[in-house]
Amino acid sequence: MKKDIHPAEYRPVVFEDLASGTAFLIGSTIRTNETTRFEGKEYPKVTVEISSKSHPFYTGEDRMLDKTGRVERFKQRASKKR
Helix, strand or coil: CCCCCCCCCCEEEEEEECCCCCEEEEEECCCCCCEEEECCEEEEEEEECCCCCCCHHHHCCCCCCCCHHHHHHHHHHHHHCC
16 A cells, blocks of 8 residues: 555544444544544544445345325425415
8 A cells, every 4th residue: 555645634433323323443534523432442433324234225124214294294284375
């Protein structure tokens, strides 16, 4: 690997998936004020809503969201405007 090609702020960062609770240690330049312990060491932490551990494309799971309530509320609002 070539030396001095990464930015100065490149360091290991823990990305935590909210959906699955999984944590990944990845090199990154992202800025964050949060920290966490990962495998016995302290690292900067970034929280993400979804990752490859929870995304249906990668997990093969077929998730169905209950959108009935949202659709019904939209229909009620639309009928009131008429």
